[in-house]
């Protein structure tokens with residue numbers, strides 16, 4: 001059981017990139033298993049911030065192997081740009097990054113379809129990142145997709161053209177202007193970049209490495225509340241962001257899974273549309289956004305901010321089988337006089353702790369109020385150095401969820417991390 005999973009318990013942006021990077025010293029392999037360029041995983045070291053979209057967050061460690069698994073959808077144009085911005089030359093990166101031949105491609109027309117669908121939804125739009133995620137996964141599940149392994153085939157260009165013709169036929173139904181040529185050039189340049197990297201049936205590789213005793217960390221994208229089945233449907237992404245997604249997205253048996261780390265912010269954020277029971281529309285919400293720099297790493301959109309939502313978090317812990325919790329961004333709340341935590345919902349006068357099926361009704365959060373702390377905590381490196389009120393907050397969440405919080409992040413830098421046994 002040497003494959004661990006790290007995934008988000010909220011609506012994404014919990015700090016997965018930073019934590020995966022911090023955990024790298026204990027792993028040999030970092031593998032992405034779902035999502036695509038809708039993800040934006042930030043990590044910081046030596047005073048430089050990097051944002052990764054498709055590439056696993058272990059890429060800055062020269063001795064680690066990174067795998068983009070079959071469950072990921074890849075836009076070659078985004079891939080090329082990301083590779084070029086990383087720093088190390090391609091000749092070096094090809095030793096650190098392997099791509100599944102079964103990962104589906106995001107075509108230029110998928111991005112256009114994404115935008116056309118969103119526009120046609122009007123006020124019920126999802127708030128998608130418009131990276132073509134939904135249309136690409138739709139083609140995958142309807143068995144029409146093109147995969148990374150196909151780029152080596154002689155008839156690839158013909159198959160690409162056939163897909164474009166199909167997509168253009170669909171787009172005739174939408175009053176939506178677009179310029180396919182604008183995307184295509186960069187896309188084909190991206191295909192050439194993809195060809196430089198090892199493309200393999202990575203399911204064999206991951207299982208072989210596991211048999212050899214290598215430590216593997218599966219890095220989730222998005223968060224549990226954006227999961228296609230268990231998130232706030234239809235305001236979700238188009239993949240399974242939960243722990244079982246790691247099995248299908250890498251080709252591994254559940255028997256191989258060891259720890260399942262659930263990462264959460266000490267408060268909540270959501271970018272895009274959909275229900276968010278604890279959302280704050282007041283000054284406190286604005287403070288969380290400004291102090292926490294809560295602006296999307298992929299789209300730059302302001303993130304909606306609110307208090308921690310325990311019913312949602314307990315649900316996420318249950319669905320994923322979380323063994324350990326990691327808490328990020330408590331430092332953002334330093335100086336807050338009081339901190340609220342939602343412990344149940346009031347739905348039409350009934351108190352409940354289960355997430356309702358319908359998203360459209362009024363969910364009123366029931367809060368417990370805890371004392372805040374004044375001290376800045378960015379320079380703390382030991383759990384015992386943390387303010388008593390923060391430790392009380394941490395222990396309250398542990399007691400409510402029944403899962404230990406074994407890591408507390410106190411800033412965006414790799415070093416600003418407290419591990420707790």
Ligand code: GDP
Nearest residue numbers: 013014015016017041042297329409410411412
């Ligand atoms: P991801 O998608 O889960 O990897 O998270 P994002 O990178 O989209 O968003 C998290 C943001 O918070 C990034 O800007 C990180 O640099 C930053 N961050 C991560 N952990 C902490 C923390 O403990 N404190 C603070 N202040 N920032 C953090």
Ligand code: IMO
Nearest residue numbers: 012013038039040127128129221222237271272
């Ligand atoms: P990381 O990995 C936060 C949100 C979008 C939108 C919905 C569907 O950085 O945590 P999509 O582009 O998948 O069609 O968008 O999901 N979303 C994210 N929100 N973090 C992400 O990724 C997200 N990826 C998608 O804002 O509401």
Ligand code: MG
Nearest residue numbers: 013040041297
């Ligand atoms: Mg993000």
